[in-house]
Amino acid sequence: MNILVCIKQVPGSSQVEVDPVTGVLKRDGVKSKMNPYDLYALELALALTERYGGTVETITMGPPQAAAVIEEAICMGASGGTVITDRKFAGADVLATAYTLSQGIKKAGNYDLILCGKQTTDGDTAQVGAEVAEFLGLPNAANVRAVNALEDGKLILTASLDDLVVDLAVKMPCLLSTDGDINSPRLPSYKVKRQIKSDMVRYITFADLDDQNADHYGLSGSATQVERIFPPEKNTEKRVLAGSAAEQTDGLFALIRDRKLI
Amino acid sequence: MYKQMTQNDILALRAIVGEENVLCGEAISPDYAHDELGGIERMPDALVRVHTTEEISAVMKYAWAQTIPVTVRGSGTGLVGAAVPLEGGILLETTKMNRILELDRDNLTVTVQPGVLLMELAAFAEENDFLYPPDPGEKSATIGGNISTNAGGMRAVKYGVTRDYVRALTVVMPDGEILTLGGKVAKNSSGYSLKDLVIGSEGTLCIITEAVLKLVPLPKISVSLLVPFPDQKTAIEAVPQIARAKVTPTAIEYMSRDTILFAEEYLGRRFPDTRHDAYILLTFDGNTEAQVEADLQVVADLCLEIGAVDAYLVDTEERRKAVWSARGAFLEAIKASTTEMDECDVVVPVNQVDEFIKFTHALAEELHIRIPSFGHAGDGNLHIYICRDDLEQSAWERTLAVCFDRMYQKAAELGGLVSGEHGIGYAKKGYLHAQYGERPIALMRGIKDVFDPKHILNPGKVIG
Numbered sequence: 001m002n003i004l005v006c007i008k009q010v011p012g013s014s015q016v017e018v019d020p021v022t023g024v025l026k027r028d029g030v031k032s033k034m035n036p037y038d039l040y041a042l043e044l045a046l047a048l049t050e051r052y053g054g055t056v057e058t059i060t061m062g063p064p065q066a067a068a069v070i071e072e073a074i075c076m077g078a079s080g081g082t083v084i085t086d087r088k089f090a091g092a093d094v095l096a097t098a099y100t101l102s103q104g105i106k107k108a109g110n111y112d113l114i115l116c117g118k119q120t121t122d123g124d125t126a127q128v129g130a131e132v133a134e135f136l137g138l139p140n141a142a143n144v145r146a147v148n149a150l151e152d153g154k155l156i157l158t159a160s161l162d163d164l165v166v167d168l169a170v171k172m173p174c175l176l177s178t179d180g181d182i183n184s185p186r187l188p189s190y191k192v193k194r195q196i197k198s199d200m201v202r203y204i205t206f207a208d209l210d211d212q213n214a215d216h217y218g219l220s221g222s223a224t225q226v227e228r229i230f231p232p233e234k235n236t237e238k239r240v241l242a243g244s245a246a247e248q249t250d251g252l253f254a255l256i257r258d259r260k261l262i
Numbered sequence: 263m264y265k266q267m268t269q270n271d272i273l274a275l276r277a278i279v280g281e282e283n284v285l286c287g288e289a290i291s292p293d294y295a296h297d298e299l300g301g302i303e304r305m306p307d308a309l310v311r312v313h314t315t316e317e318i319s320a321v322m323k324y325a326w327a328q329t330i331p332v333t334v335r336g337s338g339t340g341l342v343g344a345a346v347p348l349e350g351g352i353l354l355e356t357t358k359m360n361r362i363l364e365l366d367r368d369n370l371t372v373t374v375q376p377g378v379l380l381m382e383l384a385a386f387a388e389e390n391d392f393l394y395p396p397d398p399g400e401k402s403a404t405i406g407g408n409i410s411t412n413a414g415g416m417r418a419v420k421y422g423v424t425r426d427y428v429r430a431l432t433v434v435m436p437d438g439e440i441l442t443l444g445g446k447v448a449k450n451s452s453g454y455s456l457k458d459l460v461i462g463s464e465g466t467l468c469i470i471t472e473a474v475l476k477l478v479p480l481p482k483i484s485v486s487l488l489v490p491f492p493d494q495k496t497a498i499e500a501v502p503q504i505a506r507a508k509v510t511p512t513a514i515e516y517m518s519r520d521t522i523l524f525a526e527e528y529l530g531r532r533f534p535d536t537r538h539d540a541y542i543l544l545t546f547d548g549n550t551e552a553q554v555e556a557d558l559q560v561v562a563d564l565c566l567e568i569g570a571v572d573a574y575l576v577d578t579e580e581r582r583k584a585v586w587s588a589r590g591a592f593l594e595a596i597k598a599s600t601t602e603m604d605e606c607d608v609v610v611p612v613n614q615v616d617e618f619i620k621f622t623h624a625l626a627e628e629l630h631i632r633i634p635s636f637g638h639a640g641d642g643n644l645h646i647y648i649c650r651d652d653l654e655q656s657a658w659e660r661t662l663a664v665c666f667d668r669m670y671q672k673a674a675e676l677g678g679l680v681s682g683e684h685g686i687g688y689a690k691k692g693y694l695h696a697q698y699g700e701r702p703i704a705l706m707r708g709i710k711d712v713f714d715p716k717h718i719l720n721p722g723k724v725i726g
Contacts, residue, residue, distance in 0.1 A: 012578065031483075031551075033578045075575070184532035187488060187574035187581060190562045 001054035001150070001172075003045040004111040006101060006132070007038040007073060007081075009066040010122045018231045034069045037117030039076075039185035041178045044147065045115050046077045046186065052150055055079050059108055061089060061101055070201045075188030079200070082108045086206040091219030093226075094123070098131030100217055103209040105136065108202075113155070114175040118143065129177035139170050143179040163245055264349055264718070265329045267307040275310055275352070278320045283311040294353055297340040299689055300602055304346055306333065306353035313358050315432060315440055315471040322469065323438030325352055325718055332436075333720050334465040336377060336404030340411065341605060342687030344464045348722035354469065356406050362386055363472070369446045371429055373474045376406025383475075392477040395421035397513075398683065399590050406470050412462035414683035416589075417545075419640035420512040421478070423683070425461045432472035433460060436714040446474055459709060464685050465720040467713040481547035483554045484512075486576035488585055489565045490538035494518055494623070496569040497540035498616040501639040504544070505612050507564055509557040514640025515543040515589060516619070521596065521636050525588040528595035533588050534581070538571055542639065543589060592636050593645070600632070600649035604662055604689075608673040609643040609682030621672050622646055629661055643682030670697065686724045694724070 012031035034042075045056045058073040058081035060066050070081035084104035092100060105114065114136075116129035126142075133140030141159050149156040154169045160179050170176070206217065215221060241251040256262050265271075275284045286308045295303040312318050325332050331351035338345055347353045359375035362383070366372070372394070374383060381401035387394040398408060398415035407413075409431070414423040430444035444450060444457035460467055491497035497516065504514060518540050522533050535541075544561060548554040562573040576585050597603060610618050619635060626633040632651055637644035648665050650658045670680060670693045680686065680693045695703055706725045710717070717726065 036578070036580045039580070184534050184584060185580075187534045187576060187585075190487070190573035190575055191566060193575070 001048055001052045001112050002110070003048060003054065003056050003113045003115060004105060004108065005038065005042050005045045005056060005058045005073070005078070006105075006114065006116045006129070007042065007058050007060050007069050008035045008117075008120050008122075009033070009060065009062050009069045010035045010120055018229055032065075032068065034072050035117055035120045035122075037119055037121070037178070037180055039117075040180060040182050041115040041117045042073055042076060042078065043183045043185040044144075044178055045113075047183070048113070048147060054112070057081055057109065057111070059084065059101070059104060061085070061092075061097060061104065064203070067201045067203075071193070071196055072188055074196055074200055075190075075192045076186055077189075077192075080202065081200070082202045082204055084204045086217075088206045088214055089218050091222065092217065093222035093224045094125050094127045095131065095223045096217055096219075096221035098128050099135055099221060100209075101128065102132050102135035103211055104204050105132070106210060107204055107208055110173075112172045114138070114173070116175065116177045118177055118180050126177075129175060133175035136175065139174040140176070141168055141170050141174070142177040144176045145179045145182050147176075263329070264331050264351060264721070267330060267351060271324075271328060271330065272308055274324055275308060275321060278324065279310060279312060279317050283313075285309040285311075290353075293338065294335070294355075295346065297335075297338045297343060297345045299341055299343040299346075299687070300604070302343040302346050302348075302688055304348055304350060306347040307350045309353050309355060311355045311358050315434060318354065318434045318469055318471055319438045319440050321352070321354065321438075322434050322436060326437040326716065329716055329718060331718050331721050332469075334406070334410075334469050336407035336410075337379065337402050339400045339403045340407065340687060341607070341684045342681075342689040344411070344685055344687030344720070344723055345407075346688060348688065351718075356469075356471075357404065359471070360404075365390055365392075366446065370477050370479075371446055371474050372477055373472065374405050375472060376404060376409075376470050378405045379403070380405060380408060387477055388480060391480045393480045394427065394475060394477055396424045396427055399593060401590070405473060405475070409461055409470055409473060410464050411683065411685040414638065414641065414643060416513040416515060416638060418638060418643070419514055420510045420547075425458065427476045428457065428461055428473060429476050430474035431457050431460055431470055433468040433470055435468050436716065436719050440471075441468075444474070462685070464687060464724050466710060466724050466726065467719065469719070482549045483551055484545060484547040484582075485554055485558055486513075486543060486545040486582060486585060487558055487562055488535065488574040488576055489542045489544070489562070490535060490571045490574070491540045491542070491569060492538060492571055494540040495616075495620070497542055498619045498639070500542060500565060500568050500570070501615050502613045503568055504542075504561055504564065505640065507560055509546075509560050511544040511557070511561065511640065512547050513543070513545040513638070515636070516615075516639035516644075517541050517543060517589065517592070517636045518634065521592055521634050522588060524595035524599045524634070525591045528598050529588065529591050531584075531587075534584050535574060543576075543585065544640075589636075596634050596647045596649070599634075600651050602650040602658070603647045604666075605684070606646040606648070606666060606669050607643065607681050607684040608646070608669065608678050609641070610673055610676045610678030612640065612642045614676040614678065615639050615642055615644065618644060618672065618676060618678070622669065625665065625668055629665060631661055631665065633665070638682070641682075642678070666693065688723055691724065691726075 009032045012033040056078045058078045061084040119126035143160040146158045157168045241248040290309045295305045331349040333347040334354045335345040357377040360377035361375050364373040397417045398413040546554050546557045632649040635646040686694045
């Protein structure tokens with residue numbers, strides 16, 4: 001089973017500050033790391049190849065220094081990875097990111113399974129996985145908690161839908177987004193780190209992609225534009241809504257209506 | 263010799279601290295009869311909850327005049343029975359004195375009341391970009407308790423123990439007088455260090471009501487390394503070699519696979535790696551990535567050279583949590599794995615750690631008993647647990663006595679001491695006396711007599 005895991009480099013701390021004037025994240029001096037949710041996807045991939053054979057490759061989109069997360073994945077057991085990087089990709093929103101990734105994945109190789117983490121800790125949209133699947137025309141399942149079996153080219157999965165759990169059979173090739181906290185990701189190996197060779201990390205730029213229309217990428221390929229980034233106002237008021245999801249939703253709706261926010 | 267408390271005493275105490283802060287009889291939870299050590303229990307006659315130094319002073323004046331024994335208790339997480347009121351009387355609970363009073367950024371100190379929990383102090387320091395280095399495994403212990411046992415913890419290899427971070431103490435003497443010992447000073451050659459006598463005295467000399475603690479700037483980078491070894495022998499023998507490498511990790515912890523599996527079961531979560539027999543967990547900290555990386559590389563290369571299977575990087579918040587939360591749960595996990603257990607907290611010179619652990623393995627085989635261990639391999643302080651499992655009461659008592667005798671004897675032979683950080687309390691008195699002999703114990707008794715001539719504070723403990 002050949003697996004590709006989509007990973008992202010995110011700020012190493014959740015305490016990243018926003019410059020109140022420019023609205024830009026203050027990344028100076030902040031260490032980067034692999035998106036914690038991607039670690040679960042990577043661990044699942046490595047466990048699946050231990051069970052069924054095959055390889056685990058990784059792919060990321062970002063500046064050239066995002067190669068660090070590919071190296072981290074190699075230290076955890078991936079055989080290599082690809083960085084999709086080009087200035088033309090800068091400023092991409094969810095849609096443009098998913099499109100660029102799907103273009104990059106087509107170039108990276110043929111895979112039986114593509115795995116994504118649930119969401120990233122910096123963007124937190126949880127949409128990229130499903131959109132990549134759409135662009136690639138692959139079946140997709142989200143919040144996957146376990147892959148239980150492989151039967152006739154189909155993966156038998158357990159996925160979480162908030163207050164219920166579903167068992168699914170998904171035909172490969174497919175794209176799955178894993179849920180959080182589903183396994184204990186293995187630690188990166190210092191022994192492997194010492195032996196990483198430069199050809200284990202490959203680069204794809206705009207020139208390598210099939211779609212050469214620059215308007216489909218980066219800021220111009222984005223359906224949404226960020227007008228302003230600002231730190232949220234601190235509010236210490238707390239209200240806990242109890243009950244079932246439906247009761248909580250009703251409670252929240254009543255609260256928003258009472259405050260004339262809608 | 264002590265006065266049996268009467269209703270009048272209860273009324274007098276209520277007049278000092280308020281009706282709701284003096285409990286007696288069935289109103290006192292049975293938890294107050296013991297700490298985390300099994301097998302020794304005694305209910306107090308009165309549980310008194312105090313809120314200020316002045317209240318403690320007034321309570322002590324009364325207890326002194328009436329010759330009522332007083333035992334101080336924090337969170338009750340001790341492991342040697344030090345907070346058990348062996349003679350009844352007053353159990354003075356300090357957990358309501360839990361305020362952080364001052365952060366002095368010029369003198370790098372924090373002033374706290376004794377009931378502040380270690381985890382609260384650690385979080386407060388970090389929020390303000392400081393580190394309070396002592397890091398015992400039991401984070402819900404109070405600072406008062408930590409000072410009273412001179413608790414050590416995991417960062418002792420580089421940073422030392424609680425004693426090294428206490429600048430000054432406000433204490434209440436057994437007769438109620440309030441004294442300040444030490445000061446916000448970095449040096450002190452001013453006579454006998456009374457402050458240092460109080461640290462580690464387990465509530466037998468006076469009552470700590472305020473502490474000025476030293477902080478250090480928070481290191482910007484901290485990375486751990488989890489090093490798996492094919493067998494316990496290779497892992498243990500690696501420790502003195504790491505110590506000789508002249509890089510100073512903040513922690514060098516030894517853990518066997520069995521202990522990790524207990525922690526997995528106890529916490530209900532998988533440890534990132536359990537494929538190997540034994541592990542050493544090291545932490546490096548510093549202010550630049552290059553410096554930390556260089557230290558880490560020296561040790562990782564050395565470990566691989568001497569037989570480590572690999573060296574895993576624990577370099578993010580999530581990874582640290584996965585590994586260190588298991589390490590923090592070892593004590594409770596071993597406890598959950600057996601019917602009853604007792605612990606030996608010896609400290610030996612660092613270069614004898616391997617010798618001592620090998621000895622406990624041989625002892626376990628010889629006595630047909632399970633003796634899991636983990637510990638601060640880098641500072642020579644080991645936590646060794648003798649598990650009862652399905653032994654009958656009499657066989658358990660016999661085996662435990664033999665086990666303890668042999669282990670304390672071996673530790674002494676290797677130049678070690680009875681307790682590294684848990685203290686003597688009630689449980690380890692015999693071993694302390696056996697090792698120290700008459701003169702040192704007589705000196706300690708003399709000190710006790712000077713501080714507390716009526717012996718009303720924590721009777722029956724340490725040298726009592």
